[in-house]
Amino acid sequence: EAQVTQNPRYLITVTGKKLTVTCSQNMNHEYMSWYRQDPGLGLRQIYYSMNVEVTDKGDVPEGYKVSRKEKRNFPLILESPSPNQTSLYFCASSFEGRGTDTQYFGPGTRLTVL
């Protein structure tokens, strides 16, 4: 089954404790990205990657890191999480990264930073 998977689905952590949220897709997509969803703000892009070893900032990159060492994986790293990073996070992928492409979203990771 074609899908985007994220782990963990739920995470409660404390300020300053480094964490990684994994994202993997099995559709051989070139483009991957991370969004965060907050009430009243909709979804905002954090980082995106057009291909392996190519990443770039989205609208809200502060406090986050990403890497793209393999085509299928695009982990999101929070080196020192803070309470304002409490949010619902979605990973997404698309075939070639064109503006007309359909994006496929993972099920989401709900992060709480205490």
Added chain:
Amino acid sequence: GNSVTQMEGPVTLSEEAFLTINCTYTATGYPSLFWYVQYPGEGLQLLLKATKADDKGSNKGFEATYRKETTSFHLEKGSVQVSDSAVYFCALSFSGYSTLTFGKGTMLLVSP
């Protein structure tokens, strides 16, 4: 910059009622337009899209027409079902890269 504005929700309807969710956009140039739907506890999935002016996207009884003159992409369905209860997001992107600019989302609640 680019932006998408949707009507605020929740929109509450009875089953078989007609649905309209308004969406307008501000952008330089001619973006592709999308409606994504998020069912409770799930990720977003594409509902329909239109990539150029006057295109009509349709899926599962939902329709939306890309109106360049009014910069709009309103979502409609003739007869909603309880199973349509979800949050609906209007979004745009430009050719060359897939970054989506989303509206804030509109929650639809359909009662039997």
